[in-house]
Amino acid sequence: GESVGLHLPTLSVQEGDNSIINCAYSNSASDYFIWYKQESGKGPQFIIDIRSNMDKRQGQRVTVLLNKTVKHLSLQIAATQPGDSAVYFCAETLVYNAGNMLTFGGGTRLMVKP
Amino acid sequence: ETGVTQTPRHLVMGMTNKKSLKCEQHLGHNAMYWYKQSAKKPLELMFVYNFKEQTENNSVPSRFSPECPNSSHLFLHLHTLQPEDSALYLCASSQSSGGYEQYFGPGTRLTVT
Numbered sequence: 001g002e003s004v005g006l007h008l009p010t011l012s013v014q015e016g017d018n019s020i021i022n023c024a025y026s027n028s029a030s031d032y033f034i035w036y037k038q039e040s041g042k043g044p045q046f047i048i049d050i051r052s053n054m055d056k057r058q059g060q061r062v063t064v065l066l067n068k069t070v071k072h073l074s075l076q077i078a079a080t081q082p083g084d085s086a087v088y089f090c091a092e093t094l095v096y097n098a099g100n101m102l103t104f105g106g107g108t109r110l111m112v113k114p
Numbered sequence: 115e116t117g118v119t120q121t122p123r124h125l126v127m128g129m130t131n132k133k134s135l136k137c138e139q140h141l142g143h144n145a146m147y148w149y150k151q152s153a154k155k156p157l158e159l160m161f162v163y164n165f166k167e168q169t170e171n172n173s174v175p176s177r178f179s180p181e182c183p184n185s186s187h188l189f190l191h192l193h194t195l196q197p198e199d200s201a202l203y204l205c206a207s208s209q210s211s212g213g214y215e216q217y218f219g220p221g222t223r224l225t226v227t
Contacts, residue, residue, distance in 0.1 A: 008156075034215070036218075041220065042220055043118070043204050043206070043218030043219050043220050043221050044157070044204070044218045045218070046215050046216075046217070049215065089156065089157060091157075101159060101162060101170060102159070102216060103159075104156060104157035104158075105156075106156050107156045107157075
């Protein structure tokens with residue numbers, strides 16, 4: 001399930017440091033934004049989401065920030081661990097009843113140095 | 115990923131072959147999706163099924179033919195593929211309404227020779 005041969009932007013951080021992964025989205029009408037994590041050999045896994053009427057949401061060790069003015073989304077990971085090494089994708093979607101269509105960003109590869 | 119399973123995990127096929135990818139979800143969802151992940155486009159939506167009905171075909175060539183016999187199973191039938199179709203094919207499922215969280219399977223890595 002790894003991102004096949006992708007030339008992705010890479011963020012390299014030291015274990016224990018905080019990581020910030022950025023994403024620019026395209027549709028100003030999008031209502032939901034989601035971050036996914038994809039580890040090698042696996043499909044993408046949901047991390048956290050945020051609705052367009054919010055600008056910040058916190059989870060366990062993760063925080064998502066939304067800036068609608070500049071159509072920017074960020075994922076902050078506190079105290080980054082080796083297990084956080086993966087490719088991270090942001091996704092956006094309109095509210096769509098008959099099966100939500102997600103539009104994914106290009107992805108960022110996070111590498112955590114022990 | 116016991117929630118969404120995909121078989122086979124790896125497939126090598128010639129351009130004249132016919133093969134099928136299978137996806138099964140054990141989450142009680144009613145919407146299922148096929149995505150293509152390649153070097154050129156990281157995650158590209160191909161098809162959406164909602165309650166077994168196809169609701170979206172994202173301009174996918176006819177050499178890819180989806181089938182959804184019930185809400186738990188999704189197939190992608192492949193024939194006369196091109197080498198540029200080599201990619202990772204991911205299946206996902208979600209609830210049909212208000213359920214924007216999609217659960218992905220591990221994918222099938224397809225190589226067309």
